[in-house]
Amino acid sequence: MSYNINDKGYYGEFGGAYIPEMLYPNVEELKDNYLKIMSEPSFQKEFKSLLKDYVGRPSPLYFAKRLSKQYNTKIYLKREDLNHTGAHKVNNTIGQILMAKRLNKTRIIAETGAGQHGVATATVCALMGLQCVIYMGEVDIARQAPNVARMALLGATVIPATSGSKTLKDATNEAIRDWINNPEDTHYIIGSVVGPHPYPDMVARFQAIVSEEIAWQLQEKEHKNTPDYVIACVGGGSNAAGAFYHFLDHTEVNLIAVEAAGKGVQSGKSAATSILGKQGIIHGSKTLLMQTNDGQITEPYSISAGLDYPGVGPMHANLYATKRAEFIAITDQEAMDAGLELSKTEGIIPAIETSHALAVFKRKSFSPNDIVVINLSGRGDKDLATYIDHFNL
Numbered sequence: 001m002s003y004n005i006n007d008k009g010y011y012g013e014f015g016g017a018y019i020p021e022m023l024y025p026n027v028e029e030l031k032d033n034y035l036k037i038m039s040e041p042s043f044q045k046e047f048k049s050l051l052k053d054y055v056g057r058p059s060p061l062y063f064a065k066r067l068s069k070q071y072n073t074k075i076y077l078k079r080e081d082l083n084h085t086g087a088h089k090v091n092n093t094i095g096q097i098l099m100a101k102r103l104n105k106t107r108i109i110a111e112t113g114a115g116q117h118g119v120a121t122a123t124v125c126a127l128m129g130l131q132c133v134i135y136m137g138e139v140d141i142a143r144q145a146p147n148v149a150r151m152a153l154l155g156a157t158v159i160p161a162t163s164g165s166k167t168l169k170d171a172t173n174e175a176i177r178d179w180i181n182n183p184e185d186t187h188y189i190i191g192s193v194v195g196p197h198p199y200p201d202m203v204a205r206f207q208a209i210v211s212e213e214i215a216w217q218l219q220e221k222e223h224k225n226t227p228d229y230v231i232a233c234v235g236g237g238s239n240a241a242g243a244f245y246h247f248l249d250h251t252e253v254n255l256i257a258v259e260a261a262g263k264g265v266q267s268g269k270s271a272a273t274s275i276l277g278k279q280g281i282i283h284g285s286k287t288l289l290m291q292t293n294d295g296q297i298t299e300p301y302s303i304s305a306g307l308d309y310p311g312v313g314p315m316h317a318n319l320y321a322t323k324r325a326e327f328i329a330i331t332d333q334e335a336m337d338a339g340l341e342l343s344k345t346e347g348i349i350p351a352i353e354t355s356h357a358l359a360v361f362k363r364k365s366f367s368p369n370d371i372v373v374i375n376l377s378g379r380g381d382k383d384l385a386t387y388i389d390h391f392n393l
């Protein structure tokens with residue numbers, strides 16, 4: 001049994017491409033070409049060279065000595081927070097902008113919620129000199145002013161989505177409408193392992209550099225190329241997909257996916273998608289999503305903007321359904337405490353998304369000889385105001 005995608009674009013029963021007919025040519029063009037393009041030596045060469053010299057890879061695999069002592073186990077931090085732009089998202093946008101160029105696209109669109117994916121997309125558009133249009137809910141534009149300013153500095157046009165709840169799903173609808181109207185010259189950069197096939201697989205492959213590096217870095221440090229545990233937070237699921245990728249079919253490696261419980265899984269203010277979700281279709285893919293009994297998508301909630309998503313990618317829905325990964329839901333409070341602890345114990349201020357993964361140590365104990373890798377998906381600078389408010393600093 002493989003936990004990776006099959007040739008029909010499904011992970012078990014999840015995935016596929018449930019899209020309006022008018023979008024069919026765009027998605028089909030990508031589906032027919034992405035694997036071929038990615039396997040070209042010239043593509044791999046350019047991708048690897050930008051990851052090295054522009055993003056700053058390989059990111060360190062750091063043995064967290066004081067944190068390990070605290071929890072009596074061996075904890076390694078995969079430092080995606082040290083990437084250019086401060087998180088893992090750029091691995092994917094670099095890959096997709098190169099894909100867009102190979103497909104002769106000159107214009108890039110994307111949707112963004114908190115603005116992190118918008119910034120990562122605007123960054124690579126500036127790098128390549130391509131036109132960049134970012135759709136963002138009007139409400140999110142007001143909430144995320146610094147990221148809107150970053151996108152403007154990077155030369156992107158930010159278009160407000162003014163329909164519905166004026167948040168992420170409305171921005172997604174606008175982006176899809178744009179793509180339908182501009183099939184020839186435009187590539188749509190999706191920011192996580194979500195959306196219609198082939199996006200979840202393509203994004204997972206770009207993020208797979210994370211587990212590729214973990215394997216050889218562990219070989220150097222521990223003389224074995226697999227850890228006992230890999231722990232990552234899950235919004236849409238891209239940083240977790242990257243950290244799990246090369247270990248998916250090594251069932252001796254335990255995978256832990258951490259979702260946001262918000263104010264508590266049963267509080268009505270949560271983003272614990274796998275635990276609360278039911279099968280349904282969101283963003284063109286069959287997956288688990290939070291919905292009412294009659295199938296309306298419910299608004300998710302988390303203190304961290306990056307985990308505040310009502311669905312989860314199809315790879316993770318399958319990891320949940322097959323129990324290949326353990327899913328743990330962490331509350332706002334637990335995450336904030338874990339973020340503070342890492343700051344004081346290791347001198348690293350994590351993104352609040354990442355803090356959810358770190359909170360697992362208070363829930364679960366590990367053996368002294370276990371090698372536990374945490375994917376440190378991003379840095380906490382963007383979350384300073386939230387930390388200040390929460391702890392009255």
Ligand SMILES: *Cc1c(COP(=O)(O)O)cnc(C)c1O
Nearest residue numbers: 192235236237238239306353378
């Ligand atoms: C966006 C983001 C996430 C959540 O997205 P995934 O696709 O689930 O990885 C997690 N951590 C950080 C730092 C982010 O910016």
